[in-house]
Amino acid sequence: MTVKERERQSTAAAATRRAGPGREALFAVGGAVLAAAILAIFGLTLPANSYLLFSGFLLFLFTTQSLAWNLVGGYGGQTSFGHATFYGIGAYTTALLQENAGLHPVLALLAGALGAAVFSVIWGYPLFRLRGFYFAIATIGIAEATRLVALSPLRELTGGASGFRMSTAGAGGRTSQYMTALALVLATFLTSYWVRNSKLGLGLFALNMDPEAAETLGVDTTRLKAISLALSAFIVGLTGGIYARAFLYINPNDVFAFSVSIAMVLMSVIGGVGTLIGPILGAVIYVVIQDQLGAAQITFRGQTFQFRDVQLGLYGLLLALIILFEPAGLVGLFQRVAGRFRRRGGTQAVAEQQALLRNETGDE
Amino acid sequence: MALLEVQGVSRYFGGLRAVDHVDMVVGEGELVGLIGPNGAGKTTLFRVIAGVYPPSAGQVIFNGESVGGLHPNRVCHKGITSTHQVVRPFPALTVLENVLVGVQYGNVRSGDPRQRAREVLEFVGLAHRADVLARNLTLPDRKRLEVARALGTGPKLLLLDEVIAGLNQTEAARTMDLIRSIKRQGVTILMIEHNMRVIMGLSDRIVVLHHGEKIADAPPEQVSRDPKVIEAYLGESPVSA
Numbered sequence: 001m002t003v004k005e006r007e008r009q010s011t012a013a014a015a016t017r018r019a020g021p022g023r024e025a026l027f028a029v030g031g032a033v034l035a036a037a038i039l040a041i042f043g044l045t046l047p048a049n050s051y052l053l054f055s056g057f058l059l060f061l062f063t064t065q066s067l068a069w070n071l072v073g074g075y076g077g078q079t080s081f082g083h084a085t086f087y088g089i090g091a092y093t094t095a096l097l098q099e100n101a102g103l104h105p106v107l108a109l110l111a112g113a114l115g116a117a118v119f120s121v122i123w124g125y126p127l128f129r130l131r132g133f134y135f136a137i138a139t140i141g142i143a144e145a146t147r148l149v150a151l152s153p154l155r156e157l158t159g160g161a162s163g164f165r166m167s168t169a170g171a172g173g174r175t176s177q178y179m180t181a182l183a184l185v186l187a188t189f190l191t192s193y194w195v196r197n198s199k200l201g202l203g204l205f206a207l208n209m210d211p212e213a214a215e216t217l218g219v220d221t222t223r224l225k226a227i228s229l230a231l232s233a234f235i236v237g238l239t240g241g242i243y244a245r246a247f248l249y250i251n252p253n254d255v256f257a258f259s260v261s262i263a264m265v266l267m268s269v270i271g272g273v274g275t276l277i278g279p280i281l282g283a284v285i286y287v288v289i290q291d292q293l294g295a296a297q298i299t300f301r302g303q304t305f306q307f308r309d310v311q312l313g314l315y316g317l318l319l320a321l322i323i324l325f326e327p328a329g330l331v332g333l334f335q336r337v338a339g340r341f342r343r344r345g346g347t348q349a350v351a352e353q354q355a356l357l358r359n360e361t362g363d364e
Numbered sequence: 365m366a367l368l369e370v371q372g373v374s375r376y377f378g379g380l381r382a383v384d385h386v387d388m389v390v391g392e393g394e395l396v397g398l399i400g401p402n403g404a405g406k407t408t409l410f411r412v413i414a415g416v417y418p419p420s421a422g423q424v425i426f427n428g429e430s431v432g433g434l435h436p437n438r439v440c441h442k443g444i445t446s447t448h449q450v451v452r453p454f455p456a457l458t459v460l461e462n463v464l465v466g467v468q469y470g471n472v473r474s475g476d477p478r479q480r481a482r483e484v485l486e487f488v489g490l491a492h493r494a495d496v497l498a499r500n501l502t503l504p505d506r507k508r509l510e511v512a513r514a515l516g517t518g519p520k521l522l523l524l525d526e527v528i529a530g531l532n533q534t535e536a537a538r539t540m541d542l543i544r545s546i547k548r549q550g551v552t553i554l555m556i557e558h559n560m561r562v563i564m565g566l567s568d569r570i571v572v573l574h575h576g577e578k579i580a581d582a583p584p585e586q587v588s589r590d591p592k593v594i595e596a597y598l599g600e601s602p603v604s605a
Contacts, residue, residue: 199468199477202457206465209454216414216448218440218517219467 053178056187057246059287060181061239066267066279066286067188068235072228073265075201076275077208078128082139084260085146086116086233090240091255092150092158098245099166109241116237117230124229128222131211140258147256161320163251166244177246184242188235195228196276204228208274236264266315269322272331281330366425367392367552368413368444368521373422373432374576375405375412382408384576385422390521395543395553397567397584400559401596405576406556409447410523413554414446415439443471443520447527449556455499459490462498462509463516470517473517481516488512504535511542512577515551522546525556528562530570540566564588572596 015126067082072078094112097103103111125137158164195201206214207221215221244250254260267286272278296307326332375383383405390396395545398406411417413424415436424432431439445466454462463481466519467473485491488508493501498509507527514522524543528536536559543566547553563570563584570587572580574596580587587593 202461202465203469205457205461207453209456212416212436212451212471213448213452213454214465216416216440216446217466217513218437218445218471219465220435220437220469306422 035131036121044216047127050174050347053174055287055291057174057181058179059284060178060185062263062267063280063283064181064185064188065236066271066283067192067266068232068239069187069264070268070273070275071192071195071235072225072232074268074279075195075204075208076225076228077204077274078225078229079132079136079265080139080229080363081136081258081261081265082141082143083232083236083264084256084258085143086236087240087260088146088150088252089119090237091250092164092240093237094167094241095164095244095250096157099164105245109238109245112241113234113237116240120229121226124226125222127321128225133342140261140315143256143258143261145307150252150256158252161251161253163249163254166248168248177242180242181271184235184238191231191235192225192279193276195231198290200224216224262312262315266319268329269319271292272329272330273327273330275328278329278331285330365392366390367394367427368554369423370409370413371423371425373409373412373419375408375417376420381576383412383573384445386573386576386578388571388578388581390552390554393547393550393552393554395547395566395568396569397563398554398556399558399563399575400573403575404573404596406573407525408576409573410446410525410554410556413439414444414523430593437469440469440517440519441471442590443518443523444523445470445517445519445521447514447516447525449525451503451506451510453498453501453506453509453513455497457498458495459501459509459512460485460494460534463512466513466516467518471520472518476568484512484516487545489538504531504579507531507539511539511546512566515546518583519551521552521554524553524557526558528557528559538564561589 017328031249054171065087069080069083073080092111092112093115097111098105123142127135127142130138142256151160195204203214203219203224206217207219207224211221239257243255263286268279269282270278270285271280271282293307293311298305322329326336328335366389370386370388373383373386374381386405386409395429398409400406407575409416412419412432415431415438418433423430426439426442426444427499429442431442431444433534434442456467457465460478461479463484464477467481467484482491482494484603485494488511490505490508490512493505498506501509507530511524511527527543528539531539540562543553543555555566557566564590567584570580570582570584571578572587572590572593574592579592579596582590
C-alpha cells in the first residue's frame, strides 16, 4: 500500500482525532449535555407518549449497535459484515437461559453478552490473519453459518424456522425496556469515548493505519483486534438479549439476518466510520429512514415497487457513494464545510502567509 | 560482550537467496554500519532480525536468547526496534501520538507515557511539531519521527535503515549528530546507509554484504581498502571519502 492510499484510508479514523486536548474536552462536555438533553426530553415525557417510547427504544438499540460495531470496524478498521452472529447469540442465549433454565433476567442478559464475546474470540483469532476484503467476506460466512446451524441442526433448541416464543413473565413494561436501552446506549457512548482516548484506542488507530509499523513498535495487533471484537460482541450481544425480552419472540432468520449485520456497517459509514459522533448520527438517520419509508411504495408504469424490496440496493448505492466521495461520512462532510467557512474568514492570514513565502523563496 | 549474534542466517524467497549464510556480531554499545550494493540483502537481513521475516536457516541470538522467528512485536519487547527504509508514520495521528504508540506498547514502559514521549521528541528536535498531524510533516521531519518512534520503545539495539538518504547536507549533518547522541546514551546501533561519507564517519565497524553474502567485516579504513569491496562496488568509488 502506498503512503497516499494509507493516508486516504485513515482520514476517516482521524476525522475527530485531529482535535487537540481542548477540542476533545469540548466533545466530552458536548456529549454529556446531549445525553442530559436526551434524558430530559425522552425521559421526562416518557409516560405521555407510548409511540415515542417505542421509537426511542429502537433508536437506542440501533445506536448502541452502531457505536459497538465502530469499536472494531471503525477504530480498528476490521470491517465486519457478520455482527448479526453476536446479536443472534445474545438473543438466543438470553431467551433460552431465562425460559428453559429459569435464570434471573439480568443474569441471562449478561450470559448472552458473554456468550457472544467468547464466540467472537473463538473465530476472531484465526480470522484476524486475513486482511481487509478477505476478513469481511469471512465474517459474512461466520454469520450465515451460525444462522443455518440455529435454523436446522439446533431446531429443537431454537424452534427452527417457526422461532422461539417466550412467556410474558419478567418481560417488564415498555418503560423499563426503554430505560434499559437508554442506559445501555449511554454506557456504550462512554465506552466508545474511553476507548478512543485510551492506550487500546491508540493501538487500534495505529494498526488500522499501518499494521506492520505498529508491530515493529511492539503492538500485538492480533490481541488488540480480538479485544476490541470481544468488547463489540459483548455489547451487541446485550442488544440481542434486550430485543428478545422486549419482543418475546425470536427467529433465527430475524436475529441472524444479513440485514442486521449490514445495518451496523451502514449506520457507522453514513455517520462517519472511526469517529465518535458519526455512528450516532448514522443510527438516527437509518432509524428515521426505516421508520418513514418502511411501508413506502412507488408506482411507476403500472409496476409497484416496495421500499422493503429495494432497500438493500439503495443502501448499497449510498454506501458506494459515501466511500467514493466522503469516506469520513457525515462527520467528514461537516468538517469539510466548517473548514471552508473558516478559510473564507482567514483569507487575510492566507494572503499574508503567501506573501511571506514569496519573499522567502525570492520569487516575485 | 556480544549483544546480537547472527549465526548462519539465510533468507530465501523462492529460489532467490536474498541473504545467504551470514554470520555477524554486534557488541554492546557498538555502532556497526551495514553496506553493500543495491539488492545485496541489507534490508532483508534487517527484517529477519526485526522479526518481519523468519529466517530460512540459522539463528538470531539477542542477549543470549534466540529471537529468530519471533513476531516483530515480541522482538520489540526483547529490545530490538527498527526504522523503515520508506518512512511509514501513522499519518492521521499527531507526532506526539506517533511516539506514544512506541512508548506505550514498547520495551520500556515506566513513568508517565506522555512525559516520556515529549522527552523523546525534545531529544530528536521535533518537540515544536508535537501536535501536528504526521501527514503534514516534511520528509526530513518524517525521518526524524521514524527515529523518535523507535526510540520511544526504549530499544537496546536500534536498526536504522537509511535514515539519512534523501536528506540535504544540513539535514544529514543534523541526523548524524542525532545518531551520535543516541549512541552516547548507550544504545547499540546497526545502520544501513548508502552515503559512504556518512557510514565511514559514524561506524566503529562496517559489514559489507554482496549478493546476500558477507564479504567484509572490519573497521572503516580497512574496509575502504579491501579489494573485494571495491570489486563489489565496481564502477563506483567507495574510497572517495
